[in-house]
Amino acid sequence: MDDNQSSPPPLLLSSSKQSSKLSVSTSSSSSSSSLIPINTLIEQILVSLRQEWISECDQLCQLLQRPHLLALMQVVDCVARQIFDVEIFANLEMILDNTSKSNLKIIENLENYDTAKLETFLDITSAKTMKLKMPTATTTLVYSTPRKKRRPCQKIIQVIKSDEPLGVTVRFDERTGDIILARILVGGAAYRSGLVQVGDHILEVNGIPLRGRSHLDVINILQRESMKTIITLKIVAMNRQPSFDSTANSQALKSYLVKACFDYKPEQDPQIPCPSIGLAFDKGSILNVLNKDDANWWQASKQIELSTGLIPSKRLQERRIVAIRDIKSQLDRERYIHILGGLLPLPFRKNKWCAQKIKKIMYDLSDCIRYDREEISTYEPVARYFPRSDHCRPIVLVGPSGVGCSLLISLLCQQNPNRYREPLAHTTRYKRFQENDSIDYYFVNEDWMEHEIQTGNFVCYSKYRGNYYGLHRDTIKQIVDAGAVCIFKMDAQFLRLVHTAEFKPYIIFIQPPYDLDRLIETRSRNYYDHSDSVSSQYSQRKSKQRFAYEMHLMIYESHKLQILYGHKFDTTLINDDLKETFNLLLDTVRMVEMKPTWIPIAWIQQQNKSLCRI
Numbered sequence: 001m002d003d004n005q006s007s008p009p010p011l012l013l014s015s016s017k018q019s020s021k022l023s024v025s026t027s028s029s030s031s032s033s034s035l036i037p038i039n040t041l042i043e044q045i046l047v048s049l050r051q052e053w054i055s056e057c058d059q060l061c062q063l064l065q066r067p068h069l070l071a072l073m074q075v076v077d078c079v080a081r082q083i084f085d086v087e088i089f090a091n092l093e094m095i096l097d098n099t100s101k102s103n104l105k106i107i108e109n110l111e112n113y114d115t116a117k118l119e120t121f122l123d124i125t126s127a128k129t130m131k132l133k134m135p136t137a138t139t140t141l142v143y144s145t146p147r148k149k150r151r152p153c154q155k156i157i158q159v160i161k162s163d164e165p166l167g168v169t170v171r172f173d174e175r176t177g178d179i180i181l182a183r184i185l186v187g188g189a190a191y192r193s194g195l196v197q198v199g200d201h202i203l204e205v206n207g208i209p210l211r212g213r214s215h216l217d218v219i220n221i222l223q224r225e226s227m228k229t230i231i232t233l234k235i236v237a238m239n240r241q242p243s244f245d246s247t248a249n250s251q252a253l254k255s256y257l258v259k260a261c262f263d264y265k266p267e268q269d270p271q272i273p274c275p276s277i278g279l280a281f282d283k284g285s286i287l288n289v290l291n292k293d294d295a296n297w298w299q300a301s302k303q304i305e306l307s308t309g310l311i312p313s314k315r316l317q318e319r320r321i322v323a324i325r326d327i328k329s330q331l332d333r334e335r336y337i338h339i340l341g342g343l344l345p346l347p348f349r350k351n352k353w354c355a356q357k358i359k360k361i362m363y364d365l366s367d368c369i370r371y372d373r374e375e376i377s378t379y380e381p382v383a384r385y386f387p388r389s390d391h392c393r394p395i396v397l398v399g400p401s402g403v404g405c406s407l408l409i410s411l412l413c414q415q416n417p418n419r420y421r422e423p424l425a426h427t428t429r430y431k432r433f434q435e436n437d438s439i440d441y442y443f444v445n446e447d448w449m450e451h452e453i454q455t456g457n458f459v460c461y462s463k464y465r466g467n468y469y470g471l472h473r474d475t476i477k478q479i480v481d482a483g484a485v486c487i488f489k490m491d492a493q494f495l496r497l498v499h500t501a502e503f504k505p506y507i508i509f510i511q512p513p514y515d516l517d518r519l520i521e522t523r524s525r526n527y528y529d530h531s532d533s534v535s536s537q538y539s540q541r542k543s544k545q546r547f548a549y550e551m552h553l554m555i556y557e558s559h560k561l562q563i564l565y566g567h568k569f570d571t572t573l574i575n576d577d578l579k580e581t582f583n584l585l586l587d588t589v590r591m592v593e594m595k596p597t598w599i600p601i602a603w604i605q606q607q608n609k610s611l612c613r614i
């Protein structure tokens, strides 16, 4: 390069200024012909910085070593070479680690590079780098044929990534035989490269031509090659935007958080376009939905993991649930039932005591009178709720009969009676001699109670031996207004009456251990202590059978509750060892009091609406 040349490339100039300040001896400033690549300059600056004992130098070192910055600098060097026509690449192999022969070919082809396009590419890459946190390094090189009039240009692109998948799906055009990019996962390696777009045609992958092969062959090749760290694609770029479309990108990144109301295992889903990029999740997981462009398959990531995957859209999942519910044949139900999520195989063998019951519970949801068929839960939009001093979220325990909800509540209330309080129930039963009104129960007359039930003031109620028992919403409100934590158990079928913006309850499911022997072991001492005295061996055996049957039923009931109402549970505690369960309960309740928790976004919207009305 001529010394008198008016405008040297800005990045090179700034680098050499920097280097002189840090006393790096470079020959770049003295002679134009010995202009050195930026990457070499950076290495020299790093050597010099590492000799300094200043924390800022450390930070600068880290910045300069970022893979994306280095990738950008490689491209800048290429551009500089084109513009200034100087030999700046002394050693091509050094520029690209792991350079294969095909990569060298790409570099050779850079001779014919369209500089304007390279600059566009730089814009794209830098814009993406600014917008996204990148968990893995993605380096991209691009070679494109000169664009002829109205003809889409062919490109060879290269993505250097970790062992993550490339993050794309393809579809086949049966008419033309083209293999077309159908979907690019937000945040995936291909997305971060910014070099491919939905609609591009893929001609080759790592030098293997794809056209003319069977679908299965193409899928196998793509799956195998896309897991490699360096992947080179020959594509025909269709419908390209002239420059990076930042609005489209920000649209794609507009995410929203949902709580999953079903379990999902992509490898068991026969309909997913590509199981390896599916996102597995459990009921209750919080998902970040990043892209809803496809009506059937959304793109989402989990809260803790950054990688994006495919999940069935709300519409698709709702349709499947409805379809599966109406399947008549038992065999088909068993085949597709996993798509519903949560319908687990039984954890123990059927026996003569409950074989009939099993079938009903597991497969005849339509027969279950408690099940609300109108409610199809797939994803529930959620928001964070920060603890407030004027509203402690009530804690509701739900579980199969006999699992231990009452015992846990009484232990918690004994631990701190001022902080944890159980609301008193109402009853129409007559007051017994030793009982006191407002201490044992609120004793009320039947007309009043029926009227209150009609007006929806009882959050749960039942009739036992001709008498009503129930929990009035005012009794819960009184405890909440007093600033205490209201804790009570309730039948799951009434959850919707209390699962409201007014109370914002935190629902804990108390589950028995699903190991039947363990359940019998933990509960048996209690049972035999309290069971009637047994005289003969026969009646003892009968009593044991009856007890085992009850434990069976508890597990069944628990499964059923999880299937039907699991999406409403905030957490699940397994009541195995009583002391451990109690400690877990205490930790959970304290966590709800002190830390942010997830609530349905609808509760916040409802509250805002009612504030507006005021």
Ligand SMILES: Nc1ncnc2c1ncn2[C@@H]1O[C@H](COP(=O)(O)OP(=O)(O)OP(=O)(O)O)[C@@H](O)[C@H]1O
Binding pocket: 399, 400, 401, 402, 403, 404, 405, 406, 407, 408, 489, 522, 523, 526, 575, 576, 577, 578, 579, 581
């Ligand atoms: N972890 C445990 N280990 C041993 N026994 C337990 C455990 N949890 C509960 N129990 C016992 O199980 C019995 C039933 O408990 P509890 O009455 O609390 O159940 P519940 O869920 O309230 O049932 P229900 O709704 O039918 O009243 C009690 O005798 C209790 O002592």
